[in-house]
Amino acid sequence: MSKVKVGVIGCGSISKYRHIPEYANNEQVEIVAVCDVIEERVNEFAEQYEAKAYTSYEELLANDEIDAVSVCLPNALHAPVSIAALQAGKHVLCEKPMATSKEEGEAMIAAAKESGKKLMIGHNQRFVPSHQKAREMIANGELGKIYSFRTAFGHGGPERWSVDGKDSWFFRKEDAFIGAMGDLGVHKTDVIRYVLGEEMTEVGAFVETGAKENSDVDDNAVCVLKTESGIIGTLAASWSYVPKEDNSTIIYGEKGIIRLEDDPVNSMVVQYKTGEVVKYELGGIQTNESGGQTSSQVIDHFVDAIINDTEPLITGEEGLKSLEVVLAALESSDTKKITSL
Missing domain, CATH: 3.40.50.720 (NAD(P)-binding Rossmann-like Domain)
Structure with a gap:
């Protein structure tokens, strides 16, 4: 061709x-x-x-x-x-x-x-080697039953990354629609669906604006999520993690814990119930820092x-399922109720 x-x-x-x-x-x-x-x-x-x-x-x-x-x-x-x-x-x-x-x-x-x-x-984030490896391990049952997770994506905000700095469209509701939840949170709703191989069924969230001046979109969000099989966990998205980026996910299972992108050297660390610890250097996640540009x-x-x-x-259907979790979080934050998907 x-x-x-x-x-x-x-x-x-x-x-x-x-x-x-x-x-x-x-x-x-x-x-x-x-x-x-x-x-x-x-x-x-x-x-x-x-x-x-x-x-x-x-x-x-x-x-x-x-x-x-x-x-x-x-x-x-x-x-x-x-x-x-x-x-x-x-x-x-x-x-x-x-x-x-x-x-x-x-x-x-x-x-x-x-x-x-x-x-x-x-x-x-679906292409990050540690996320792919974790998905495989969970699907194979290597961790046994999965109980819980926590995932976060936060950095100091788009002004350091956006070509327009502090005047970026990221801070304007009419252009951006949502802030940190749209910029970072949707990455995490997607990766947690992908790694666990399950859909979310319930979302509770606080989605707040407080860290950025001259902004009418959210910059800090904390969500509680429940999956179809009953796994519960938290998701945080923030533009207020000032010193450095946090892009980590931890999954808690019956036979051990998987830590993803939580250690600067080992992109995946598995801590088994038996005391055994296995470390994987799989190549890191892409960051917005200079020098962090792998494909x-x-x-x-x-x-x-x-x-x-x-x-x-990541088809349109997959993208929409990840967006729907974010929309449910916004609804939960507005209504002060748990939103069912």
């Missing part, structure tokens, strides 16, 4: 550090177009990657040469632009959270079905799915 011709819509940090360089490193891809409303920004990428610059995504989507697009825009634009791209006959890799409501997510899934094109959501594998997986006509690991 000839190369997959790709357009990237939105040239912020996620494009700069993940999508564009990872497409450029994939020999089966040609980046033919880049799009951003800020002309200066898009021209810089267009020049660097010898691609055509667009300031309108509609014009980019009208280019018949393009096979696939990455949607790397503020959260509120994920669904409308993804749907327009699918209707224009493009495969779509959309950043997380896929949408701002269940209805939007369902409309994206419907558009993918109607167009016969791939829709993948960029939940990179996310998301782009390569998306490209493979297009070339081999296979189902991507």
Whole structure:
């Protein structure tokens, strides 16, 4: 097959550090177009990657040469632009959270079905080696019955990472819809569903704004989750973990505990009930710190799915299930009640 011709819509940090360089490193891809409303920004990428610059995504989507697009825009634009791209006959890799409501997510899934094109959501944590290994061990019954878990994703906030710093869209409700829960929490709802191999059935949550000034979105959330088989656990998402990132998950089972991304050297540590401890150096998780840039594998997986006509690991349906846990957390926080899924 000839190369997959790709357009990237939105040239912020996620494009700069993940999508564009990872497409450029994939020999089966040609980046033919880049799009951003800020002309200066898009021209810089267009020049660097010898691609055509667009300031309108509609014009980019009208280019018949393009096979696939990455949607790397503020959260509120994920669904409308993804749907327009699918209707224009493009495969779509959309950043997380896929949408701002269940209805939007369902409309994206419907558009993918109607167009016969791939829709993948960029939940990179499924590709982290320790998460894949833990999923395998739990499925094999190596930990026996799983009782509980705790998972967290927190750092000092998007101002250090976003191309616009403190003026980032991340802090504006109209653009972002949700804050830390959309930025970080949805990664953890996805990874806990993936690792445990179970769906969540009940959510209780406190979703608060208090750490950031000039922001009308949440920056600290703590959720209590229950799965279909009765496993209970906590999920924290925060923009107030100031010194360094925490991206760890601990799973408590009958025969032992799995610690994931909790130790700086060993990405997975298994502490058995017998006293035995097994440490795995599997290669770390991607971080937003400089020098922490290993490939996310998301782009390569998306490209493979297009070339081999296979189902991507994180379909629209999977992305929506992870989003629904976040939406349930918001509802719980608003109503001060446990939300059933």
